[in-house]
Amino acid sequence: MNLPESRSTADPAPPQTGKIAKHHLEEWRGKAYVYLCVLLLVVIIFSIVVFIASRGLTPFISQGVSIKEMLFGLKWAPEDDTPVFGALPFLVGSFSTSLIAALIAAPLGICASIFMTEIMPKTGKSVLQPAIELLAGIPSVVYGFVGLSVIVPFLRHTFPGQGVGIMAGAIVLSVMILPTITSIATDALRSLPAGLKEGSYALGATRWQTIARIILPTTMPALLTGVVLGIARAFGEALAVQMVIGNAPHIPHSLFESATTLTSIITLSMGNTTTGSLHNNALWSLALILLIMTFLFVFIVRLLERRVKRS
Amino acid sequence: MSTVATQHAFYSKDLSVYYGDKQAVKKISMDFPDRQVVALIGPSGCGKSTFLRSLNRMNDLIPGARIEGEVWINDQNICDPRTDVVRLRQKIGMVWQRPNPFHKSIYENIAFGARYHGIKDRKALDGIVEEALRKTALWDEVKDRLNQSALALSGGQQQRLCIARSVAVRPSILLMDEPASALDPVSTAKIEELIAELKKEYSIVIVTHNMHQAARVSDRTAFFFLGDLVEYDDTRTIFTNPSRKSTDDYISGRFG
Numbered sequence: 001m002n003l004p005e006s007r008s009t010a011d012p013a014p015p016q017t018g019k020i021a022k023h024h025l026e027e028w029r030g031k032a033y034v035y036l037c038v039l040l041l042v043v044i045i046f047s048i049v050v051f052i053a054s055r056g057l058t059p060f061i062s063q064g065v066s067i068k069e070m071l072f073g074l075k076w077a078p079e080d081d082t083p084v085f086g087a088l089p090f091l092v093g094s095f096s097t098s099l100i101a102a103l104i105a106a107p108l109g110i111c112a113s114i115f116m117t118e119i120m121p122k123t124g125k126s127v128l129q130p131a132i133e134l135l136a137g138i139p140s141v142v143y144g145f146v147g148l149s150v151i152v153p154f155l156r157h158t159f160p161g162q163g164v165g166i167m168a169g170a171i172v173l174s175v176m177i178l179p180t181i182t183s184i185a186t187d188a189l190r191s192l193p194a195g196l197k198e199g200s201y202a203l204g205a206t207r208w209q210t211i212a213r214i215i216l217p218t219t220m221p222a223l224l225t226g227v228v229l230g231i232a233r234a235f236g237e238a239l240a241v242q243m244v245i246g247n248a249p250h251i252p253h254s255l256f257e258s259a260t261t262l263t264s265i266i267t268l269s270m271g272n273t274t275t276g277s278l279h280n281n282a283l284w285s286l287a288l289i290l291l292i293m294t295f296l297f298v299f300i301v302r303l304l305e306r307r308v309k310r311s
Numbered sequence: 312m313s314t315v316a317t318q319h320a321f322y323s324k325d326l327s328v329y330y331g332d333k334q335a336v337k338k339i340s341m342d343f344p345d346r347q348v349v350a351l352i353g354p355s356g357c358g359k360s361t362f363l364r365s366l367n368r369m370n371d372l373i374p375g376a377r378i379e380g381e382v383w384i385n386d387q388n389i390c391d392p393r394t395d396v397v398r399l400r401q402k403i404g405m406v407w408q409r410p411n412p413f414h415k416s417i418y419e420n421i422a423f424g425a426r427y428h429g430i431k432d433r434k435a436l437d438g439i440v441e442e443a444l445r446k447t448a449l450w451d452e453v454k455d456r457l458n459q460s461a462l463a464l465s466g467g468q469q470q471r472l473c474i475a476r477s478v479a480v481r482p483s484i485l486l487m488d489e490p491a492s493a494l495d496p497v498s499t500a501k502i503e504e505l506i507a508e509l510k511k512e513y514s515i516v517i518v519t520h521n522m523h524q525a526a527r528v529s530d531r532t533a534f535f536f537l538g539d540l541v542e543y544d545d546t547r548t549i550f551t552n553p554s555r556k557s558t559d560d561y562i563s564g565r566f567g
Contacts, residue, residue: 121374198405198407201369204397204427204428204480
């Protein structure tokens, strides 16, 4: 870059002929590095989606399985002479475990974060918050093991049935998603403008009235974001649920009867299939359903975030 | 008590407020005349806002804050720990520097306090809302959109809404912490008009950094400096013939 024009007198920097100024070079290097990383990330995400979609769509496009059969069929018999692929039991299992888990975890998590922000901020911050964050660090196999050794026997003794099933899965999942819900709810409650609380107290409200009528309604979209992210996490969890749900590919009659989920059927069957076979591709279809569900959850979270910003 | 002319509405006796070890307000004794406006002026950090906030025990919400001394309202010492602060705050409304409407409709913002205190009848609530909005000269501006979000109002309207919200719980005293300092001149003028109107019914204490505002709206003015009450007198006396040199220096802009 040996340009005589660059030695303009208006340039405040000392003229450096034949070289690009050091700070320009640094700037350029930083930019190139960041752009490269972003590009790589986009390529990775894009290829994962394309890969799952191409495998997952094959059964519908060239192997004669109908989408309707997959979504609403009750029977999953991939190795039969005339194989059938009805994934409804898995869908039911996945949705029911995740939703029940959220129903259990949401009140617990939101109450914990109210305690940490409004009632005893000091104890909350030094004791409760680390304890709940610890839950996020426990490996899922440990959760499954605890569930299998504690929750399943308990359910077996308390309710009719074998103990394994949707309820056992939901209980294990509820503990696993508790940190997600709690930490998002805590952030939301902490970022509440201080004036709102004071305004409520100054009108003669009690603490409970302030929490119930000001704090919770105002932060509701953010609290729901936490719950949806919790559901998304529960929906994708495979191992822990698989250990306690019983893995029977049918729609159970009760919450205490063996069932299965999308994720556990994939992990259980993938070792027994060969790449390119109809059975293998059908598992990819289940993976595609999981991916679409994740997109849906992300979309819901986005909608909720927009509501948070508006208010 | 309000039947006796120029009675005081309430008074403080040796009121001190501490934040941890730091004494922010030093043994202040002041009496507040009934249905008059008292302005608290002084440089930032002089303790005037802290003093104001201790008059309805809002300092209770600040961890580490501690009150000593007495504030007497209707033969009741509100600094007594046994005081029911919920009852107390119904009697003493408060308005802040930044308008803080709840994220609800205009109607719900006003009806809020009344609902807290157990009024459920729709007609009664309607009446309370209209009365409060009329008193704060907002009624004509918002009567057609009571169900719209209060956040859609302008800053000045939001502030008057917050005043209306306080008025709706029927207090006898209003505390205002720089109620117009975040507003434009037109909105400020409206707030000042409103204060002049409201003092017919309420005893008002206002903290302000604006000397002209203190001179315009208040009957009596108190000058605070470093947690001490330096001078407290009729507003006219304070602004024309203060007895302390530091008061004179402050109001003429030589420091602060």
